[in-house]
Amino acid sequence: SYELTQPPSVSVSPGQTANITCSGDKLGDKYAYWYLQKPGQSPVVVIYQDTRRPSGIPERFSGSNSGNTATLTISGTQAMDEADYYCQTGDSSTEVFGGGTKLTVL
């Protein structure tokens, strides 16, 4: 079965850029999606179809996907961005999530 690999944790200083990676075999041939989840809340999609941002998601969130790696970039990271981030991809009948990355803003 298909697997996605994320780093367990990423730390960033306020105002700096955070990059969270997601690796999978030929992931660039698929669409990648990104969700954030804060404690006690349901996940929220922040990037879909590799680079697209849903309405209401700040412009500081961006995404890319090429080769075997998709990347979520948060520019000018704010304290409110501290959360767990999950990548996701799929095909016509299955979906898969990465293991998640805890973003710490300190």
Add this chain to the structure above:
Amino acid sequence: EVQLVESGGGLVQPGRSLRLSCAASGFSFDDYAMHWVRQAPGKGLEWVSGLTWNSGTIGYADSVKGRFTISRDNAKNFLYLQMSSLRAEDTALYFCAKDHSGYYSHFDHWGQGTLVSVSS
């Protein structure tokens, strides 16, 4: 406003069955694929099962294949998950999630989840 409200969770013994329900409102339910996603305590997200708008394509994670059955009632705007032969490792918060399209894409709305605990 899209609303997804899960129900049916609870404490169940290993080997027993449980049926989860998800009441959907605020959108044209029969136009969209729907999914179940779970999250074990302190762990990450795991896609469990999904089905397209017309139930033409149904998929399951390997971990639940043969034990869980997903279904939908487009007339009543309900999504279901019939879980049988439950194991301790099925203990999790189960989310109902709406897909962005009628086929498999991504999850643009989520419910608050219903907790399933499998223990003797």
